[in-house]
Amino acid sequence: MTAAISADGIRKRYGDVQAVDGVSLTVETGEFYGILGPNGAGKTTTLEILEGIREPDEGRIELLGLAPWPRNSKLLPRIGVQFQASAFFNKLTARETIRTFASFYGVGPKRADAMLERVGLTDSATVHTDKMSGGQAQRLSIACALAHDPELVFLDEPTTGLDPQARRNLWDLLRDINSEGRTVVLTTHYLDEAEVLCDRVSVMDHGKVLKTGAPAALVREIDDTVRVSVESGQLSAARARELFGAAGAEIANLEDNSVSLSVSTRAPAPVLSVLAEQNALRGLEVRGATLEDVFLQLTGREYRA
């Protein structure tokens, strides 16, 4: 079976910025694939090159066995795309917008309205798109990407700007469309989102893929690291480092962000006993490694979305 996407050595440069610097990836049919990275990592550029709306400087790409560049109208009905910034016609309501997009694929108003229902916008069907809230606009643009039953769906930060409830609902929707057999590729800032949704993720920074794998597998590779945090102000970072050192606890990372003092370590027992001795256990949290720690380990810096 051919992969839904196979990309090899994509590069794209804007002036002095090497936005994408040799990205290769393979997405299997039916897979839920995430591209994870901070602002400016090159996620959007990578996605747009895969979609076929930007020409790469270098690299070879196949989507469903076809080349997406130059514009390939055989391919277009089979993919659905949501841009990071919404793209709606002026002066139209939500319902008119999705019906219009549906018409481009020969899909009628009934199915378009059903899609609107599915993203929970039926009540806002007659709202003009320029009057919609950020979350409503986001859901409408996802609905527009899905109205024609595409096999392969590209979503660029679909949950940015959504409230927690809407975010959960959208996760359910995305899981549903994936379980219907569609391949989904999404970009996100949110590590939790990637962990919850994706079969595999590529962690990106500075235009490069640092690591690819199932979120659980990536975490497992560093899973002997434990993150301990307590409320800030009970113990200075410098003093803590000193005490942990004296107690023989090897520290991977120690940081005080003035809300909490966090310590990543493979030896949680001495760390905890030091904190207990110093009576600095207020707000204590202990948790296993997450994608955040993966990012930290890969880049040597804290993940900031």
Next chain:
Amino acid sequence: MSTTSATAQQTPTGQPPAERERVSAFAGLSRVMLLGFLRDRGTLFFTLVLPLLFLLLFGSLYKSSGTSHVKIAEVGSVQLLDQAPGDARAQLDKVLSITKYEDQNAALEKVRKGDLDGLVTSGPNGQVVLRFSASDQVKSGSVQAILNSVVESANQAASGKAPAFTLAASQVEDNSLKPIQYLTPGLLGYAIAMGAVYGASFTLVTWRKKRVLRRLRLTPVSPLAIVGARVGVSVLVALAQTALFLVVATMPYFGLKLSGNWWLIVPLVICATIAFMSIGLVTGSIAKSEEAANGINQIIVLPMSFLGGAFIPLDVAPGWLQTVSHALPLRYLIDPAKSVLSKGGGVMDALPSMGILLAFAAVMTLIASRFFNWDDA
């Protein structure tokens, strides 16, 4: 027009194609563009309302200036006028407009005020009594001369002999233009230019700015369908403007009389709309924002309208203006439109202009394609 082939596409969820309702991308695009036009009050005002207001205003202002008809009142029954044979009466109507009055004093008052040029009534013994005001020398002269000739030819007819000399009366003004005859095509040309230039350029700028153009690129819609829909909608708007103008201008108050081949206005308007749209394509490709597009369009449409004869008849314009007007597409709408609408022009008066308009459109479209961009980035 092109529709998408998506109906034939099999999808992973196995939606059977037969269950799908058939809708076309072309219809969807046309609807969007039409709604965009109808829901924009500014555009509606500038393309439909304002030019029509101009027509109403100028039409009323200039209404009397072109009619040098001699207006007389017929008080009671004047045998000479009433019993003139059919074609003699028709000749008479070309130069005289006769209104019947019962009340002699009321009619006299109108003559004094200059509303009427003279008053005719029957005197005893077949006498025809003419009373006129000397305030307008020309009119009083012509009313005497006309009535005199009517009386003489009636006398001659009564004598039973064929006249040795006859005079075919025909007013020279009738062959030149009445104001409504140049106001209608001129202002209509202005209206269509506004509508088509703005329609094309705003669709382009707005859709690019709102990222719709690049979004469309990732749908299977063909560029031909987009262009086709835009042309279709602009032509529809232009034909609506034309219909509105003709309905108003042919009202008895304005008195435009359409001549035989007036329907040629339809193909003319279609070609002109395409030509004006191509200007909008260029300005819409160059301009980065609606404000910029608006400015560039004004700089093009207003001077073109003045120089192309939208507001003043070119026949009375100085030579240099006539020369300049030949370089402007508007002229190739207004000039033949004037001819086919009310001066009896035929296919050959319209065809060359239509060719020039389409050639102009082709050149401009080529220029636009050099500047065209799918997105701002």
